[in-house]
Amino acid sequence: MTEDAKKQDQLLETTDCLEAIGTIKSCKNLFFFVCLICLIVLQASFWLLVTNHIDLNSEEPNESKIDQAIKTIFMGAASPNSVDSNDPNAKPADPNINWQKYSAKLAEAKLSFTKIGWAIRICNYLLIISSVIYAMSLLFGMMVSLVGKLGGISHITKAFFISLLFIVVLMPWQTLFRSVGIGTIFKPIELLSNWQVYPDANIFSKAFFYLRFVGLPVVSILLLLWAQLKSMKWSKNTLKRLGIVA
Numbered sequence: 037m038t039e040d041a042k043k044q045d046q047l048l049e050t051t052d053c054l055e056a057i058g059t060i061k062s063c064k065n066l067f068f069f070v071c072l073i074c075l076i077v078l079q080a081s082f083w084l085l086v087t088n089h090i091d092l093n094s095e096e097p098n099e100s101k102i103d104q105a106i107k108t109i110f111m112g113a114a115s116p117n118s119v120d121s122n123d124p125n126a127k128p129a130d131p132n133i134n135w136q137k138y139s140a141k142l143a144e145a146k147l148s149f150t151k152i153g154w155a156i157r158i159c160n161y162l163l164i165i166s167s168v169i170y171a172m173s174l175l176f177g178m179m180v181s182l183v184g185k186l187g188g189i190s191h192i193t194k195a196f197f198i199s200l201l202f203i204v205v206l207m208p209w210q211t212l213f214r215s216v217g218i219g220t221i222f223k224p225i226e227l228l229s230n231w232q233v234y235p236d237a238n239i240f241s242k243a244f245f246y247l248r249f250v251g252l253p254v255v256s257i258l259l260l261l262w263a264q265l266k267s268m269k270w271s272k273n274t275l276k277r278l279g280i281v282a
Contacts, residue, residue, distance in 0.1 A: 052184075053180060053183075053184035053186060053274075056176075056180045057177070057180060057186075057271065057274055057275075060173050060176055060177045060180065061177075061271055063169070063173045064170060064173040064174065064177070064264075064267060067166040067167075067169050067170040067173065068170060068260065068264050070162055070166040071162075071163060071166045071167055071170060071260055072257065072260060072261075074159040074160075074162050074163045074166070075159075075163070075220070075253055075256055075257050075260070077155060077156075077159045078156060078159055078160075078220075078221075078222075078253060079250070079253050081152050081155060081156055081227070082227065082249045082250070082253075084147060084152065085149075085152070085227065085228075085231055086231075088146075089146055089147060090146055090147050090148075090149050090152055091146040091147065091148055091149065092149050092228070149224070149228065152224065153224035156222070156223070156224045156227070157223075157224065160208070160221045160222075160223070163206060163221060164206075164207070164221070167199070167202060167203050167206055168203065170199055170263075171196065171199040171200055171202075171203060174192060174195050174196040174199050174263070174267060175196055177192050177267070177270065178192045178193055178196055181270070181274060186273075186274040186277045187273045187274060187276075187277045188269065188270035188271075188272075188273030188274050188277075191266045191267070191269040191270035191273065192266070192267060192270035194266045195263045195264075195266035195267040195270060196263075198259055198262050198263040198266065199259075199260075199263045201259055202256060202259040202260050202263060205219065205220055205252065205255055205256050205259060206219055206220045206221060206256050207219045207220075207221065208220075208221040208222065208223070210222075210226075211223070218248060218252070219252070220252040220253050220255075220256045222248075222249065227249065230245055230248070230249070
């Protein structure tokens, strides 16, 4: 009778650990993707500015140039290529000409810096919150593994400390300590001011400009992917220990 009760307790503990791991995995994966998408949006904002696809002077119109170009494309695509009925030798127009013309308009279209600024602010807010919750999810996973003796402690511990390093690289230290340090997160005015002085800067300042706005985000993305990879190995080991997967 005692052995049956002991087996039942072990089964309940295993079920509780499995439910906890499932919740932690869902939370971890959700905030991983939020962080990754926000970092990609920040990089896209930078390259839109560098490639001259952001209008720094004009105010936001009621309808953006991209929307106008897309509307023109579909209007042009909807109307068939007509042939002059009075000229029997007339040839139908090349359908690729219109698409080339409108694709060129799309390439020349520019976004308002006000919209880009709002996108940067929203991504900054989401990055700070999501990175902290992501690290906390890894910490809770490590605690569940220790209490339930589920294995994979080395993987989840490494993932947790890598996530802490990710937060350190991510945070906007230049806002708090001015010239002491910098972080991956940047404000719209910071990006704009650095870009305006870029043409007159020397070679070292230009190299630092790209290291600041490209190098740090790349390092952040690599750290985030590294932490996620370690956490995936931990999840696989715990499922093996619980007998869920072979």
